[in-house]
Amino acid sequence: MKNIAVIGYGVIGKRIADAINLxxxxxxIGICDxxxxxxxxxxxxKGYPIYxxxxxxxxxxxxxxxxxKGTMEDLLKQVDLVVDCTPKTISAKNVPFYKK
Known part of the structure; x- marks a missing residue:
């Protein structure tokens, strides 16, 4: 079982979260926004944990x-995979956090 985080809960993020949940x-593990x-x-x-x-x-x-439930940093410590659904200017800034 892989633990997944969704960063960004907009048009794409909500669909990704629902798909993961199925x-x-x-x-x-959580939604971060x-x-x-x-x-x-x-x-x-929907009962999704919020960060x-x-x-x-x-x-x-x-x-x-x-x-x-906590911060994005708290969420990232718990997951195997991150699905970033933020705009590209935001996702580019998040990459260093993901690499940690």
Missing amino acids: QDDMKL VISDWRIQNAVR AATKDAGKEMIASGISV
């Missing part, structure tokens, strides 16, 4: 009533 050989609007609320309703990409995003999520 697989027998994968476990969705900066948003605290209806999109991440849908992930909460904040930044400390400020975490504060916003908590203020919106979202239970945050």
